[in-house]
Amino acid sequence: MNENAMIIETIIKAVTILAVFSALAGFTTYIERKILAFMQRRLGPMHVGPAGVLQIAADGIKLFTKEDFIPQNAVKPIFKIAPVITAATAFIALAAVPILPEFILPFTDYVVRPIVADINVGILFVLGAMSVGMYGPLLAGMSQSNKWGLLGAARTVIQLLSFEVVTGLSLIAPLMMIGSLSLIDINNYQTGGLSDWLIWSQPVAFILFLIAGFAETNRTPFDLLEHEAEIVSGYATEYSGMRWGLFFIGEYANLFTVSFLVSIIFLGGFNPLWFIPGGIMILLKISFFIFLFLWVRAAWPHVRPDQLMWFCWKVLMPVAVINILITGIVLI
């Protein structure tokens, strides 16, 4: 394959992923509102379109046409760039994630690998890009000259920094077994059907990573940074219109990234199972994890920031370290 073809293919892939996941972020808000409503015996959005499906369009029009407001005392360039950082890093993280198994383009013999950049340190890159996303809320909170925003930013930083430790430590154990950081290799390690899934050999790491995933995507048991009763809307307090929308898209893209990571690392990724092809399998797993995120939001209350720190440093981190130790002993 020559250089030009590869560049064009990469651009097409990147644009496709950007378009699909931006749209999915919007659609997930609809699903989220519906499922939360059903779990609370409500109907959710009903008026725009059949069963409220077009609510996303209404929300989109509202977000795009709303006044782009910048507070008087804000540090304007940083205030403007912060949401872009969140959204951009969320999509950059998706670049190293294999979305689907390889497939042949219909009517041609051209093999498409649905991953933008197959780098050999994929998982490291994804986690790194997601942690750079922390700068979005941090800069937003510090630049907007609003105490709620500042408190929200402080909470974001303590939460993300602490749970990155858990994410990293919980991933070391399965990576020790696989011996590669590439998400494709991790996926190929589990080709042998249900019994090869890493969740059976690394259940503790799976649970730790899932809990840390909830914290890193700021989902409900740990959504301290937007805790409405305490700090209004956290770092997004002064944002409106499309800048707020970018934070939103970034958050939902992160949600998908974490779902992909959990599915690929622990649940066999896009390997086919029984009669189900691999592409359908990964979609099923992603759907389940998105549903799990919404389900937990409907059922569980928040924790306090001190409880969160206690939980992270005194429970999850020791358990992760012990898990690494045991895995190491077993491997030797």
Added chain:
Amino acid sequence: MEQFKDRNVKDGYMFMEMESIPVEPWDKFKQVVRRTFKGELFVGLWVVFREMCRFDIHTTQYPLEKLPISPRYRAIHALQRHMDSGENRCIGCGLCEKICPANCIKIDTKIDENSRKEVGEYTINFGRCIFCGYCAEVCPELAIVHTDDYENASEQRAHYGAVDDLLTPMDIFKMGKQKEFMGFGAINDNADSNIKKTPTSY
């Protein structure tokens, strides 16, 4: 009755058995482990999932569906017409004006050429009205009443407050659709089904 009014702690009182708060580190650790593996969080997950599967939705889709309101409901006022003559029932006695705690009713009366009292202007200031219903209660002629029309949006409150707005429109009156206000002590249509057995003695 005296025994019910005595709020002092007596022999009959029971104290709730509370879990003692752990002080020692080891006790705290045991509490954490107990709570972690008790599975209460999964009970929460199960409850919301069950409700989702049952799909027992309690939403009223308001503009399309409306809940029945009580016959005692006190929405915007109306002036009723005489059933036989079609004239305004109000005799201008001024009782509603007098009793109104918000002082929002204003009646202009005069003596007409037959030396009878005639009601000129009857206005209610809905910016001040607290919808207490005293005017409808005190009215000897059942003239000023509350309707069940709670969907009143307008550019001004004054659009509801003058005689022409309050008085039942003539065409509706001629169709016989002037509704009487059941008012105080009225019972719901489904009152019988709401009755529950209560003990007659305590």
